[in-house]
Every structure is written in C-alpha cells, then in structure tokens.
Amino acid sequence: MRNVDLGGDARRAYPSSLTNAMWAVLQPLMPVRDQRRGGRPRKFDDRLILDSILFVLRGGCPWRMIPRELAPPDAAHRWFTAWRRDGTWDRIHDELRARLREAAGRDRRPTAGVMDSQTVKSSEGGQAIGYDPGKKTTGRKRHLVVDTMGLILAVAVTSASVNDRPGGRMILTRLAAVFRGLALVWADAGYANRRDGTMIGWARDTLGLVLQIVRRRDDVKGFEVLPRRWVVERTFGWLIRNRRLARDYERLTTNSEAMIKLAMIRLMTRRLAGQTVRWTNATEREAARRLNAERLLNT
Structure with a gap:
C-alpha cells in the first residue's frame, strides 16, 4: 500500500481506489439505504466496498487476496453480487454513459453503434x-x-464456440429492446460475408436496423485501422487494461458482464471527474488522432 493522490483525501489507498472527485460523481448514484428495514447496521461503507471491488478488477487477484486495509473478501463479493442482481451496476453504467455523451455535446440516447466480439481464455471451470x-x-x-464514442451500449458473454452471427443476433436483439431510436450499426465481415446477406436482411426486417459491413481492403496485408471499427477495438483495449478482464476468471457469465460494465463505470467516472486517461500504445494513439480529425471535420 502507498500514498496516492486522492484529491485532498489524506487517507492511504491503492492506485485502484476512488479519488474524492470520482466519489463525488458516484456517491449520488449509489443505492439509498433504508434505515427503516431494521437489522444490524452495516460495518463497511459503500466507498470502501467499491475500493475493494475495484482492487480485484484492476489487480486481477482472487477475492480472497483483497488486502486487510480494504473490506473483507466475503463482504466485497457479496455486495458485488447484490448490486449485480438488483441492477445497480446497469443503472449506474447507463447514467454515466448518458452524462458523458451530454458532456461531449451529443444526445443522451445514441442513433448509431459499432459491433464486434473478442475471444478470451478462461480459467479452470465455470x-x-x-x-x-x-x-x-x-x-x-x-x-x-458501442456508440461512436466507444461507450458500451450492450454486452453479452457467451461460450467461445458461439459464432459471430448467432452472437450478433442475440446482442442486437438486446440492443433494439433498449435503444429504439438506434438506426445504424457497423460491423465486420464476420457477421455477413459476400455470399450471405441473411444477417443484414434479418436486422433490417426484424429489428429495423441498418447493418453496414466494414470490410478490409484485399490489397492490404497485416494490421489496418478500419473506419468505424477502430472504435470498438479501442474499447476492447480499454477493458483489458484491467487485469481481471485480460482473462475471464468468472464462473458465471453474468458476473463477467458485470465486470465489463464495472470497468467502464470506472473509466467514465474518471472522465466525468476531470481526470484524463493517457494513451499507452500506438493503436490507441492512432485512434485518438482519427477521433480528433473527425471532430475537426464536424466543426
């Protein structure tokens, strides 16, 4: 444990801990405790519980290895599960995304998105x-x-054996149920090759979505930053900065989805708190350059 900048908070903490500015963003969104329900008063406050959960997310360690300065492992895991079941993670994630879009001068509800999938190794069993x-x-x-800013609109975790097309149908169905104003989704050729347009037709006829395929050029070898598709690739890069997400350690897919949303909650909270995120590799720097170029064209 070491001293980190908590924005004026003198207490000692880990690099994964919330700063005062971040807690000021999150605190109003946390569930209100109903004192009338009775029972024994809680020993650990919400901020300490969140710091403990974020330690697991960022460090990638097992729950039982949470340091003693934080909440006990059973308490941290119990509240992580409780907040997943009652929809707290979903509610906070969606509200922060809407606020971040508003801060960028966009509508709270997006009209376009980018779709992709990522295969990751899992731990033993599950x-x-x-x-x-x-x-x-x-x-x-x-x-x-994700939306055009790279913020997650819908997430689903499945077995790695699930092909992109059935997986795409599943997540697009989830997406259309929540964002009825969404009209356009970009995707790669894995969702509809040149000989098979059924995915595109299904999205149009069933969900009212235009599925636009962004293909690689045949004359290009190796890595290529593709229009629109780089946005979701950058989001995957954001996620695996958290060591808990570099491999899927969760035994339940619902916990895997909650961890992904928690990673985005932390990232969006940092941005709303005015704490910049630095680009750490060439791909993210190129993505940032393209994003700035698009903004200049739109102004």
Whole structure:
C-alpha cells in the first residue's frame, strides 16, 4: 500500500481506489439505504466496498487476496453480487454513459453503434466454456455494441464456440429492446460475408436496423485501422487494461458482464471527474488522432 493522490483525501489507498472527485460523481448514484428495514447496521461503507471491488478488477487477484486495509473478501463479493442482481451496476453504467455523451455535446440516447466480439481464455471451470476454432482458444467470447464514442451500449458473454452471427443476433436483439431510436450499426465481415446477406436482411426486417459491413481492403496485408471499427477495438483495449478482464476468471457469465460494465463505470467516472486517461500504445494513439480529425471535420 502507498500514498496516492486522492484529491485532498489524506487517507492511504491503492492506485485502484476512488479519488474524492470520482466519489463525488458516484456517491449520488449509489443505492439509498433504508434505515427503516431494521437489522444490524452495516460495518463497511459503500466507498470502501467499491475500493475493494475495484482492487480485484484492476489487480486481477482472487477475492480472497483483497488486502486487510480494504473490506473483507466475503463482504466485497457479496455486495458485488447484490448490486449485480438488483441492477445497480446497469443503472449506474447507463447514467454515466448518458452524462458523458451530454458532456461531449451529443444526445443522451445514441442513433448509431459499432459491433464486434473478442475471444478470451478462461480459467479452470465455470459456465459456458467452449472452443473458438478461428482463434484456437478455449474460453469465452465477449460481444459488444458501442456508440461512436466507444461507450458500451450492450454486452453479452457467451461460450467461445458461439459464432459471430448467432452472437450478433442475440446482442442486437438486446440492443433494439433498449435503444429504439438506434438506426445504424457497423460491423465486420464476420457477421455477413459476400455470399450471405441473411444477417443484414434479418436486422433490417426484424429489428429495423441498418447493418453496414466494414470490410478490409484485399490489397492490404497485416494490421489496418478500419473506419468505424477502430472504435470498438479501442474499447476492447480499454477493458483489458484491467487485469481481471485480460482473462475471464468468472464462473458465471453474468458476473463477467458485470465486470465489463464495472470497468467502464470506472473509466467514465474518471472522465466525468476531470481526470484524463493517457494513451499507452500506438493503436490507441492512432485512434485518438482519427477521433480528433473527425471532430475537426464536424466543426
């Protein structure tokens, strides 16, 4: 443990802990405790519980290895699960996304998104473990739809054996149920190849969505930053900065989805608190450059 900048808070903390500015953003969104329900008063406040959960997210350690200065492992895991079940993580995530969009001068509800998937290895055992022959990986697959800022609109975690097309249908169905004003989604060729337009037709006829495929150029070899698709690739890069997400350690897919939303909650809270996130690799720097170029064209 070491001293970190908590924005004026003199207490000692870990680098993953919330600063005062971040807590000022999150505190009004936390569930209100009903003192009339009775029972024994809580020993640990919400901020300490959140610091403990974020330590696991950022450090990638097992729950039982949470340091003694934080909340006990059983209390941290119990509240992580309780807040997943009662929808707290979903509610906070959606509100922070809406605020961040407003701060960027956009409408709270997006009209376009970008879809992609990521296969990651899993730990020993757990729900929905499969083999992805394309990636030659045993584990799970994360299906994401993000807005044009890279903020998550919908997430689903499945077995790695689930193909992009059935996975895409599942997450687009979730997306359309929540964002009825969404009209356009960009995706890669894995969702609809040149010989098969059924995915595009299904999205148009069933959900009222335009699914636009962004393809690689045939004459380009190696890595290429593709229009629109780089946005969701950058989001995957944001996620795996958290060591708990570098591999899927959760036994339940619902916990995996909650960890992904928690990673985005932390990132969005930092931005709303005025704490900048530095680019750490060439891909993210290129993504930032393209984003700035798009902003200049729109002004």
